[in-house]
Amino acid sequence: MRASIVGVAVVAAACFLLVVLSGSEPRRSGTDNIAPAGVALKLAPGQRACQAENVPDDTARVALAGAPAAGGTQAARLTVAVERDGKVVTRGRPAGLTADGRVDVALASTPPAGPADLCVRNDDRQPLTLLGAPEVFAVDYYRAGDESWWRVAPAVADRFELGKAGFLGPWALWLALAAVVAAWLAAGWALRGDPR
Amino acid sequence: MSARLRRLGRRLPRAGWLCLAVALLNGFAWSLITPPFQVPDEISHVAYVQYLAETGDAPRHVAGDYMSAEERQTLEALRFFSVVGQGANRPVWTAAEQQGVDAVDAADPGRVSDGSSSTAVNNPPLFYALQTVPYELASGGSLLDRLFAMRLLSVLLSALTVLCVFLFLREVFPRSPWAWATGALAVAFQPLFGFISTGVNNDSGLFLASAFLFWMLARSLRDGLTRRRGLAIGLAVGLGLVTKLTFVAFAPAAGLALLALALRSEPGRRRVAVEAVAIAAAAAAVPLIVYLGLNELWDRQVFGALVGSEAVQYDGRPGSIREELSYIWQLYLPRLPFQADMFAGEAFRTVWLNGLIGRFGWLDYGFEAWVYDLGFGIAIAIAVLAAIGALRALSLLRARWIELAVYGLAVAGLAVIIGHPGYSSRIGAPYPFEQARYLLPLLPLYAGVLVLAARAAGSRWAPTVGALLVVIAATHSVFAQLITLARYYG
Numbered sequence: 001m002r003a004s005i006v007g008v009a010v011v012a013a014a015c016f017l018l019v020v021l022s023g024s025e026p027r028r029s030g031t032d033n034i035a036p037a038g039v040a041l042k043l044a045p046g047q048r049a050c051q052a053e054n055v056p057d058d059t060a061r062v063a064l065a066g067a068p069a070a071g072g073t074q075a076a077r078l079t080v081a082v083e084r085d086g087k088v089v090t091r092g093r094p095a096g097l098t099a100d101g102r103v104d105v106a107l108a109s110t111p112p113a114g115p116a117d118l119c120v121r122n123d124d125r126q127p128l129t130l131l132g133a134p135e136v137f138a139v140d141y142y143r144a145g146d147e148s149w150w151r152v153a154p155a156v157a158d159r160f161e162l163g164k165a166g167f168l169g170p171w172a173l174w175l176a177l178a179a180v181v182a183a184w185l186a187a188g189w190a191l192r193g194d195p196r
Numbered sequence: 197m198s199a200r201l202r203r204l205g206r207r208l209p210r211a212g213w214l215c216l217a218v219a220l221l222n223g224f225a226w227s228l229i230t231p232p233f234q235v236p237d238e239i240s241h242v243a244y245v246q247y248l249a250e251t252g253d254a255p256r257h258v259a260g261d262y263m264s265a266e267e268r269q270t271l272e273a274l275r276f277f278s279v280v281g282q283g284a285n286r287p288v289w290t291a292a293e294q295q296g297v298d299a300v301d302a303a304d305p306g307r308v309s310d311g312s313s314s315t316a317v318n319n320p321p322l323f324y325a326l327q328t329v330p331y332e333l334a335s336g337g338s339l340l341d342r343l344f345a346m347r348l349l350s351v352l353l354s355a356l357t358v359l360c361v362f363l364f365l366r367e368v369f370p371r372s373p374w375a376w377a378t379g380a381l382a383v384a385f386q387p388l389f390g391f392i393s394t395g396v397n398n399d400s401g402l403f404l405a406s407a408f409l410f411w412m413l414a415r416s417l418r419d420g421l422t423r424r425r426g427l428a429i430g431l432a433v434g435l436g437l438v439t440k441l442t443f444v445a446f447a448p449a450a451g452l453a454l455l456a457l458a459l460r461s462e463p464g465r466r467r468v469a470v471e472a473v474a475i476a477a478a479a480a481a482v483p484l485i486v487y488l489g490l491n492e493l494w495d496r497q498v499f500g501a502l503v504g505s506e507a508v509q510y511d512g513r514p515g516s517i518r519e520e521l522s523y524i525w526q527l528y529l530p531r532l533p534f535q536a537d538m539f540a541g542e543a544f545r546t547v548w549l550n551g552l553i554g555r556f557g558w559l560d561y562g563f564e565a566w567v568y569d570l571g572f573g574i575a576i577a578i579a580v581l582a583a584i585g586a587l588r589a590l591s592l593l594r595a596r597w598i599e600l601a602v603y604g605l606a607v608a609g610l611a612v613i614i615g616h617p618g619y620s621s622r623i624g625a626p627y628p629f630e631q632a633r634y635l636l637p638l639l640p641l642y643a644g645v646l647v648l649a650a651r652a653a654g655s656r657w658a659p660t661v662g663a664l665l666v667v668i669a670a671t672h673s674v675f676a677q678l679i680t681l682a683r684y685y686g
Contacts, residue, residue, distance in 0.1 A: 001660070002659060002660040002663060005660055005663075005664070006660065006663045006664060006667060009664055009667040009668075010667055013667060013670075013671040013674075016671075017671075017674065017675075017678075020675075020678070021678075027686065028286075028686075030286070030289050030290065031284070031285060031286055033275055033278040033279065033282070033285040033286065034278075035282060035284065035285070054290060054292050054293070056289060056290050057290070100284075113290065113292075114292065115292070149682075149686070152686065156681065156685045156686055159288075159289045159685045160681075160685055162287075162288045162289065162290075162291075162293070162294045162297075163231060163232065163274050163287050163288035163293075163294065163297055163340070164228075164231070164232060164340055164344070165337070165338070165340045165341045165343070165344035166301075166337060166338055166340065166341055167337075167341070168228075168344075172228055173228075173681075175228065176224075176225045176228040176229050176677075177225075179221045179222070179224045179225040179228075180221070180222065180225045180673075180674060180677065182221045183217075183218045183221035183222040183225070183384075183385075183670075184670060186214050186217045186218045186221065187214070187218045187381050187384075187385075187666060187670060189214055190210075190211045190214035190215055190218065190377040190381060191374075191377055191378070191381070191662075191663045191666060
């Protein structure tokens with residue numbers, strides 16, 4: 001009886017976990033870690049500004065923190081271009097706002113990862129304020145579409161080994177998850193039967 | 197022959213080994229999942245270990261940088277300063293960024309800092325001395341390799357903490373074997389414990405020392421005081437003090453237990469009990485004397501940390517004892533009508549309960565709001581069940597009132613030890629002091645409360661309710677690990 005009740009609880013927990021992991025939403029491919037804490041740049045109508053960035057893998061969209069000087073919640077009229085060696089690799093225009101209110105720019109194609117210039121041109125008739133740090137605007141990069149955690153798991157595994165001990169490889173995430181599963185199994189064994 | 201059989205009978209049960217294994221595995225997972233230095237104050241603790249390992253000296257209040265060039269450059273390459281405290285920001289995510297980290301290692305920058313003030317400077321050296329062992333074993337690798345090796349030692353300490361909780365419960369609930377694994381596993385899966393204790397942080401040593409002390413107190417209060425148990429209690433206090441001075445919170449409780457045991461011992465065992473008390477006092481004093489001597493040798497303030505000198509001094513407004521008492525009261529209990537509101541809300545829920553449910557990183561991420569509401573409901577239910585469980589065992593509890601008084605004094609001691617610097621911070625520093633992890637030295641009692649809650653279901657259903665509490669704890673742990681993965685890698 002106890003095993004059945006506990007088994008039901010474990011299955012319920014597993015189902016809840018599956019539901020959470022299956023939820024889809026936009027997933028980031030990277031960020032420049034600049035918080036949109038203040039005014040970075042003000043672009044006059046038609047003015048363009050570029051900054052050096054490291055464009056991450058699988059980037060399909062760029063999110064900028066900014067608004068027309070007049071305020072409002074509509075996405076600004078602007079063009080974003082990714083350039084390398086002076087040549088435009090891809091460009092995009094706003095497709096709406098992200099969940100945290102940034103301007104969501106869909107790129108025409110996925111640029112190759114690596115150093116590039118990210119350029120923003122103000123296509124509006126009023127000034128455009130880009131937020132970030134002084135002279136550096138905040139940029140978030142997003143993957144295409146909405147994805148579940150299952151879908152983005154390989155990218156998470158790739159990031160997981162970075163910035164850690166050198167002997168850890170792409171298997172490190174799976175090792176951590178295996179340790180958690182083994183802990184659950186050991187706990188189940190500890191709880192059943194005579195612990196003497 | 198019967199004594200030998202008793203010893204054999206008291207050897208560690210299989211469930212104890214399994215609880216140890218669970219803590220090792222879950223702790224190992226946490227040590228992998230949490231990026232380097234993202235455990236609170238880990239940068240300071242690593243700096244302390246590195247300075248001690250590289251120079252044989254402990255840091256002190258002098259001018260200069262408390263971090264070595266190696267640590268500072270590694271942190272910059274890891275984007276640490278833009279990630280810590282900024283929940284939207286992310287650590288190294290790309291191969292190009294990883295090259296920056298590798299370049300720091302290749303450049304082999306200096307490993308010796310100025311040994312100056314950090315948040316860890318006032319800490320005694322025992323934990324850091326232990327950590328120099330994995331540091332040295334991995335000294336041929338990068339700082340991140342050494343950090344991981346040190347985290348593995350922390351994982352071991354956290355697992356031994358869980359084992360001590362198991363043994364504590366075996367003493368407190370000797371006729372309920374199901375309770376030993378239930379409480380120990382609930383601790384092993386407690387997310388804040390898993391997150392904090394598997395980083396390089398002397399809290400992992402503090403938790404082990406306190407769990408060991410609680411076990412020894414319970415053992416002695418049940419079976420009587422012997423010279424060996426007196427030695428164990430004294431060593432727990434002494435070594436706990438030179439691990440983290442917070443441990444002074446438990447000295448009065450240990451003293452009360454020893455006094456009670458000596459006074460209540462049978463006439464035939466009185467001499468042994470008194471000798472045991474003397475041995476305990478000596479065992480507690482020796483590490484402290486060694487520590488004071490080392491402070492003299494290292495040119496650190498001999499008594500500075502003992503009287504609470506801060507790493508950084510703040511100019512604040514003057515306080516008062518009355519206000520401090522009000523502050524400490526409100527830190528844990530509902531505000532009384534005549535008290536000024538010092539927390540803008542109930543600190544018990546906002547600081548302690550929500551913190552124990554989960555605030556991770558450098559307090560820069562946690563669960564969604566509904567999880568804390570759910571956790572509050574579960575906590576209320578557990579409290580009610582524990583009260584029922586206690587009522588069911590009232591006659592037993594009455595017979596063990598001295599033991600309860602010892603635990604109560606331990607709780608009160610810790611409450612004051614946390615509240616005092618918290619008040620100083622409130623009137624002086626620009627940030628709050630209290631964090632839920634400061635209550636984790638009471639993990640054995642936390643486990644005991646959960647067992648009492650399960651016992652409310654009666655002897656037939658208590659093991660089942662206990663197992664369900666473990667499932668809840670394990671699920672809580674998994675989701676805490678998932679939000680950590682999402683925060684740093686998603």
